[in-house]
Amino acid sequence: MSQNIRVWQVxxxxxxxxxxxxxxxxxxRLEDWLAEDIGILDENLLVIGRQVLTDFGGYIDLLxxxxxxxxxxxxxxxxxxxxxITAQGLDYASWVVELSHERVLEIATQYLNQPLDKVFHNRxxxxxxxxxxxxxxVIIVASRIDRSSERIIEYxxxxxxxxxxxxxxxxxxxxxxxxxxxRLFLIEPEEVDYRAxxxxxxxxxxxxxxxxxxxxxxxxxxxxxxxxSIEILKLTFIRTRTTLSSISFVNCFNESLSAIIxxxxxxxxxxxxxxxxxxxxxxRECFNLNEEELQSALxxxxxxxxxxxxxxxxxxxxxxxxxxxxxxxxxxxxxxxANL
Numbered sequence: 001m002s003q004n005i006r007v008w009q010v011x012x013x014x015x016x017x018x019x020x021x022x023x024x025x026x027x028x029r030l031e032d033w034l035a036e037d038i039g040i041l042d043e044n045l046l047v048i049g050r051q052v053l054t055d056f057g058g059y060i061d062l063l064x065x066x067x068x069x070x071x072x073x074x075x076x077x078x079x080x081x082x083x084x085i086t087a088q089g090l091d092y093a094s095w096v097v098e099l100s101h102e103r104v105l106e107i108a109t110q111y112l113n114q115p116l117d118k119v120f121h122n123r124x125x126x127x128x129x130x131x132x133x134x135x136x137x138v139i140i141v142a143s144r145i146d147r148s149s150e151r152i153i154e155y156x157x158x159x160x161x162x163x164x165x166x167x168x169x170x171x172x173x174x175x176x177x178x179x180x181x182x183r184l185f186l187i188e189p190e191e192v193d194y195r196a197x198x199x200x201x202x203x204x205x206x207x208x209x210x211x212x213x214x215x216x217x218x219x220x221x222x223x224x225x226x227x228x229s230i231e232i233l234k235l236t237f238i239r240t241r242t243t244l245s246s247i248s249f250v251n252c253f254n255e256s257l258s259a260i261i262x263x264x265x266x267x268x269x270x271x272x273x274x275x276x277x278x279x280x281x282x283x284r285e286c287f288n289l290n291e292e293e294l295q296s297a298l299x300x301x302x303x304x305x306x307x308x309x310x311x312x313x314x315x316x317x318x319x320x321x322x323x324x325x326x327x328x329x330x331x332x333x334x335x336x337x338a339n340l
Contacts, residue, residue, distance in 0.1 A: 005182055007172050019172045019180065030141065030169055031076055033181075034062060040183065041139070041167060045072060046123045048108035048116065054095040055308070058088065063096070063107065065120070069129035070136055071096050071104070077142035077149075086152045089138040089164065100243065100307075101132045105256050106314065115256040130241055131207050137163030137192070143170060150186060157187055161195045207242045213265055221270025229263060229274060229328045236332045237261070246277075251286045258282055273321030277305055280317035287335045297334035299327045 008016040031050075038045045049063035062074040073096055075089045099107075108116035117128040140153070145166050156162040166186040173179050208216075217226035230247065234240065237249040237260065245266050248259035260283050264275040284294055295302070298318055305319035322328050 005170050005184065007180065007182065009174055017175075019174050030143075031061060034074065034141070038062075038064060040169075040181070041074070041141070042066075042072075042189070044124075046120060047111070048104070049111045052107060054092060056091065056095060058092060060092050060096075065104070065108070065116075065132070067124045067126065069132045069134060071099070071133050073136065073138045075138065075140050077140055077145070083148075083152075085140055085142075086149065086156075086164075089140055090156075090162075093136060093138050093164075096133070096136050099133050100259075101241070101248075102259050103307075103315075104132050105258060109254060109256050117257065134207070135163070137165070140164070140166040142166065142168055144168060145186060153186060157192055157195055163192060165189065165192045207244055210242060210247065213242060213247055217265035217268065217274075220265055220268050222265060222268045222274045225274050225322065225325060226263065226265055226268070228325045229322060232325070232328050232332055233261065233263075236335055251282070253282045253286055260286060268321070273323035275319070275321055277319045278317045279314065281313045283317070283335075287338050289335070289338045293334060293338060297331045299323065 007019045009019050011017050034041055035047055035050050038047050044067045045064040046066075047062055048065050049060065052060040052063045054060065060073055061076050064072040064074060066072060073089060073092045075085065075092065077085045105116050108119075112119050120126075120128040140149070145168055149166065153164055153166050156164050168184045168186075170182045170184075171179070172182070214223065214227065217223045230240075233249045237251050238257065239250045241248050241250060241259075243262070246262040246264040249261045249263075250257050251260050252258075253260070258279070260279055262277040264277065267275040278298070280291075280294060283289065284291065289297075299320050299322060301323075302318040302320040305317055307315035
């Protein structure tokens with residue numbers, strides 16, 4: 001990709017005068033511009049996080065979601081070497097790929113100060129897709145991209161169908177101090193998307209269907225218990241959605257729809273029962289329960305659980321196995337009673 005972009009201004013007398021590229025604290029300003037109006041990069045993006053702390057200790061410059069519900073990591077090159085910026089983008093992608101629907105909502109709500117589904121609808125005039133983070137991509141942004149970085153990105157995209165691209169923004173200032181900005185993609189975005197879609201296995205596996213989850217429950221000897229549990233829990237929760245391994249029962253928490261209870265047929269068995277996970281703080285606040293009331297409503301085999309090591313309180317709770325329909329009924333009766 002040629003970096004020698006030249007710009008001319010048409011002046012009085014139908015004459016051309018060349019505008020030279022200028023340099024200042026450009027890439028710091030560029031991050032501000034992108035955060036304020038991501039449309040200068042891609043009009044189909046919405047910024048949902050800035051300087052997002054990953055579990056690996058790094059900070060993603062900008063985290064976005066597109067109109068299909070997929071995540072986009074935007075990393076500014078600044079003074080990083082070609083190897084560093086590419087490796088950093090891929091490292092962040094390895095973290096993003098594992099983000100659950102609920103974690104994405106938490107990141108977005110913290111940044112946007114309002115529910116993601118509301119902002120998403122205002123931005124794109126469509127509803128937030130049921131599947132969030134079904135896929136992801138990386139965009140490296142810089143004022144200039146060196147040949148080494150170009151080769152690495154082209155290799156990852158063309159040979160391995162990684163959804164990665166680079167964009168250069170160059171800054172110009174006229175003699176009248178008017179500021180101009182140009183944008184150039186290393187690879188046409190449609191080509192990056194095509195390469196990723198045609199690579200077998202390039203995308204993350206889709207969420208399981210309700211039918212598939214039922215088949216797994218039957219195979220693992222908990223089919224009837226699984227089906228009856230769903231029927232009971234549906235009467236208490238706003239909606240359900242599926243993940244890569246479970247069915248989640250969802251309610252409003254912190255002005256956003258969040259998973260409260262997960263049923264996991266893949267980790268269930270006829271001997272142990274139907275595996276469940278409960279986000280304790282979310283459930284207590286949604287149904288006005290205290291901790292003692294919650295624990296009394298859970299099966300005796302319940303034990304402490306957290307979504308990941310050192311998770312905050314919103315991501316901790318209990319897990320165990322329902323061994324009978326009556327245990328599910330006991331829990332839901334307590335929820336309805338406390339919510340009166």
